[in-house]
Amino acid sequence: MLSFVAYFPIYLDGANADHLVGEVDAPGVLGLPVDYPPHALRNPNSLFTKQFIANASEITKADGILVNTFHALEPEALAALRDGKVVPGFPPVFAVGPLKSTTVARSNKAVLGASPIAWLGEQPARSVVYVAFGNRSAATLEQIHEIGAGLEASGCRFLWVVKTTIVDRDDTAELRDVLGDGFLERVQGRGLVPKEWVDQEEVLKHPAVGLFLSHCGWNSVTEAAAYGVPMLAWPTLGDQKIIATVIRSGGFGLWMEHWSWEEENSVVSGTEIGEKVKELMGDETISARATKVGEEATKAVAQGGSSYQSMQEFLAML
Structure with a gap:
């Protein structure tokens, strides 16, 4: 989804459009038919579409992006983002998942x-x-x-x-x-x-x-x-x-x-x-x-795993 968001302005330029009009072939992601992304993107006047495009442009200005995923789950998409194939010069992407939630006890009647x-x-x-x-x-x-x-x-x-x-x-x-x-x-x-x-x-x-x-x-x-x-x-x-x-x-x-x-x-x-x-x-x-x-x-978040190493890289960057 991050690949799709980042690529969307490039797609709009290529399609000469201001909204979703057909398949999106974002690098690292197989061709996404027009029916896959949020339907609101088909409406150029919707607040969602305008905000989506603005966010896609702003996200490239970040110093880095942490994502709740891990390498073995989405290797192609992560490689494309990190290699600048989705957007040239895209910020570093740190795959640090899968994250575990800290839950608060709730009433749980059944x-x-x-x-x-x-x-x-x-x-x-x-x-x-x-x-x-x-x-x-x-x-x-x-x-x-x-x-x-x-x-x-x-x-x-x-x-x-x-x-x-x-x-x-x-x-x-x-x-x-x-x-x-x-x-x-x-x-x-x-x-x-x-x-x-x-x-x-x-x-x-x-x-x-x-x-x-x-x-x-x-x-x-x-x-x-x-x-x-x-x-x-x-x-x-x-x-x-x-x-x-x-x-x-x-x-x-x-x-x-x-x-x-x-x-x-x-x-x-x-x-x-x-x-x-x-x-x-x-x-x-x-x-x-x-x-x-x-x-x-399990391997990804263990010491030496891909997500563990990504978190170490993020901390080193800080």
Whole structure:
């Protein structure tokens, strides 16, 4: 995403345009179709587009840029930025991730009184699908029903964090009203559906988790990569489609490109969701690749690793 931001003014000059009009072929990043970047960039008059262009120009004036990534996750993009292929004379880029968050204990009530972490402790290794779409997106009631139908049909155990509103808006809907009559009873024992905040890093590093169905926010992707959890990508908005390309190129997950949240009549059926969940839970190749990515993440932040060395270089520059 940093490559795309930095390259955007150069793209506009080449396209003789003041907004996004077609594919962007930023060095270090495969050709990005017009549908991948934030849709707001198609509107030259939007405040987002104007600010995006201004930020892209200003960022080249920085003395250096720290990024929450690591070399093995995005080698081509990092090399292009560092070698001046994206923007000649671009500031030094320090890949210092994956970063770990410092979490504050919160109230964590869940349906039927079970703690998500305690519940995971009762499940077999790599048997649980974790489903969460961040706090900036809320699925329609129809799509929530289809997700539930898919998880039920998959036959897999699952931990599904349900949201009906975006961040900072009260979510007062009753869980049983959202999920439909009988759902919680039918999945009791193999499914847990909290509606409150959960500690995502604690979930992802738990050995019971075998798949993450995610919106592809960058924190979610780096956390899944750090703990070696395969991903089923379902981007919702903003930079998330560009982020999903990292999952695809890294081979530690699957991106269903025709699954959309932004287009009319874009509800994904429970049948298709269930089939893909079941398929990925049994995909040994993707699971092995995710494990390898997790090992590379651990090496990166260990003494002598790529991210460790980048932080040392940053400190030396200071």
